Amino acid sequence: MRIVQIIDSLEIGGAEKMAINYANALSGVIDFSGLVATRDEGKLKNQLSNKVSYLFLKKKSTFDLGAVLRLKKYCKKNKVKYLQPHSSSYLTAVLVKFIYPKVKIIWHDHNGLSEFLSIEKSFAIKIASLFFDGIIVVNNKLKTWAEKELYCKKVIYLPNFTTIDNPEKAETILNGQSGKRILCLANLREQKDHFLLLKIAEKLKHSYPDWTFHLVGKDFKDDYSKQIKATVINKNLEQNVFVYGSKNDIKNILNQSDIAILTSKSEGLPIALIEYGLSKKPVISTNVGEIPLIVKDGVDGFIVNVNDVDLFYQKLLKLITVKDLRVQMGNSLCQTITGNHSEKGVVTNYLNWIFSL
DSSP states (O other): OOOOEEEESSSSSSHHHHHHHHHHTTTTSSSSSEESSOOOOGGGGGGGTTTTTEEOOOOOSSSSSHHHHHHHHHHHHTTEEEEHHHGGGGHHHHHHHHOOSSEEEEEOOTTTTTOOOHHHHHHHHHGGGOOOEEEEESSHHHHHHHHHHHHHOEEEEEEOOOOOOSSHHHHHHHOTTTTOEEEEEOOOOOGGOHHHHHHHHHHHHHHOOOOOOOOOEEOOOOOHHHHHHHHHTTTOOEEEEEEEOOOOOOOHHEEEESSSEEESSSSOOOOHHHHHHHHTOOOESSSSTTHHHHHHHHHTTEETTTTOOHHHHHHHHHHHOOOOHHHHHHHHHHHHHHSSSHHHHHHHHHHHHHHOO
């Protein structure tokens, strides 16, 4: 079996992390495992195993013929059988297939907003799906969507998996008091709804001002990011909410945190949740994607409805005031994640499915 992951960049993000995870995991169990970054490299590059073959395409435009030819040459040289493009990188794989038909495409859909795609993007994916040999999705809602809307009907749901044995040295020092930090691992994207977090932070400032929020994730320097930072200033939250941008030493950051939260409006299965669980952090999350299928409310953490500021705040107060509950929920979530989202189990199911194609 000879499989290559394709991803647009190696900046820190969920799809990017999963491309790395699959490439690394497969490098120990198949004949050839590769990874291709099409447009940009990034901080995740140094998490790639030295057993994985790596190519940076330096793609300059949507239809960069030179990049397509370079990828075809790479596939031919390494006798690649499957290309596994993640999220929007499917177009690069399809263009290669036009000139190298023997390669097969497995599209890996991480997009928790696929059910809300624009007509143009939905049409593009639908046409591209004519050339897919299989589709992997990260939640059951996306599975239903793909089976209904796309031409390729060989669809499988595989949960995300990850490890947090980060080789990077500890370099990030979180602000705030030790033992009183609330972490949100999420890129600054509208889907992640950091404004819910800010509303909660404003309430918590009056009751427990010594507890602080820490936002770790890629800052796109766009309007959404500017609005977050403006709100922090306007609400006088500069000593309560801290924005760090992308960081590579996630294990170190988790070790400095006490409560972990997700405030998203939409999700697939966020890698952050798995990282929270492996680090035994108590979690509060909105009721989106596959999260409520993993986090049993009141056992592994707390689940609240999207944009329910008051309930989210009340659940947070419970974790702040009862340390034993934090420990109990963190341990429970760790057991759940370890038992159901291990690399070995997911990769075994993945390979069995690939062989069945």
